Amino acid sequence: MSDVVKADVAKKQQLREDYRNRQVRWGFIWALWCAVLWGAWYVPGYAIYFEAPFVGLANGTGELMLAALVVAFLNAVAVLLAMFVWVAVLGKTSDYVRTMRQTKISWWYLPAGLAGGLAIFGTYVAVVYVGPQFAAVAALLYPIIGALTARVWYSERITPQAAVGILVLVSGGVVIFTPGLISELTGSGGTGWIGYLAGAASFVGWGLEGAIAGRALDVSDPDVGLTLRFTTEVGLYVVVAVPITAILAGGALWTALGTALTNPAVWLMLVLMGLTFAFCYVAWYKSFPLIGVGRGQAIAALYGPFALVWLSVFQLTRPSTEFIVGALIAVVGSFILFTERRGVLEIIRAVPARTASAAPAVPVEGSGRA
Amino acid sequence: MHIKGYILQLLARHEAMWDYEIADAVMADYGLAGDYWYGTVRLTLTDLYSGGLLTEVDTAIDPEKSGGVERLLLRFALNDFGRERMRQTGLLEVVT
16 A cells, blocks of 8 residues: 555545544533523522512412423423524524424424423422422433333443433432432422322333434434424424313413513513523434433433523532532542443444345335425 | 435445535436535535435546536435435335
């Protein structure tokens, strides 16, 4: 082999290595962005409960559930509107319509929206029945469900190192919230079980949503896919949850919605919730095809420490010792994930890469624009 | 057809294709132009590759094909897993 050819091969190898490193690095960057914005979402997500009508809806199970439902519904609408703006800016509105028409693909976003919607609603219910610390810890367990489901369902590569990284990272998050968690668990009273059930719904729901999304994103774009997922969540509220609540709560639902939508402070919270949650979710979905559901979800679980950072900034409080210890453990966990061999991370599925000849398969659903 | 589905269908009809050929075909068929869409197609191919649906069969460096920039060009082929996913989602049907 001549020197020129050798140099050419070496250059290609170097460029290929750089390219694949960027691919993995961007997967982690997206997941980290998700964590930062998810943590930020907790600030307006909690603050909205201090505004009318939610601040007054604290008497008994019915009112607490009503408050959680109205907040979760308005949150879903705010995120969907933010996503419509986002896909329009990216020039992907037409692709949103085209993907929706591919029903064998777009239908996957219905169970994703259902599971994710239940997780969000579960978080809000857990906040009002047990407390925000418990809600945060419960949701932090979701990467375990997501990684296990993706591994069993479609052979995502969860190596022993990745499994250890996920567990260490989640443990760090749990340590952060331990003191508040204990006081909330001991003080939750007779209706605490509703909050515990809701907490379980939040981690199972988010874990399953990630796994389902990972499957749907094989054949659809992340920005478009997420918009479809929130379209189904808003649709589920409009068609199922809101009518049922209207029957159960009667005029109280419409009064709560009316009061919320005439309160400018609620609008401000909704804008902030829509922006932070939409873009945290975008980043979450973008990370899945690049580094897998298990790793993407685990890094995104750093939202726990970030939520406390944001709350400390806005409330001007000092972080506790548990926060520092737990955050350090979580960071160690993320390094365990990030330092996996690039060969493992380059292709996230354990599938045979055999390439059959182009024939005899032909596309059937038309090609080009539809 | 949405763009990701179109890319998969394109690869199903060819043994293998270079990324710039795929980007050119997408932009021509959807009336798009510019670096943004070229990058978007390459990013979609990266997603498909890391998801295990495509196999990388060749690489090259040819600044003429990448706007004067020295960039790695990649040649992809649809693999069996990619075909299976296409079949499962109605993007492909086997002729018997």
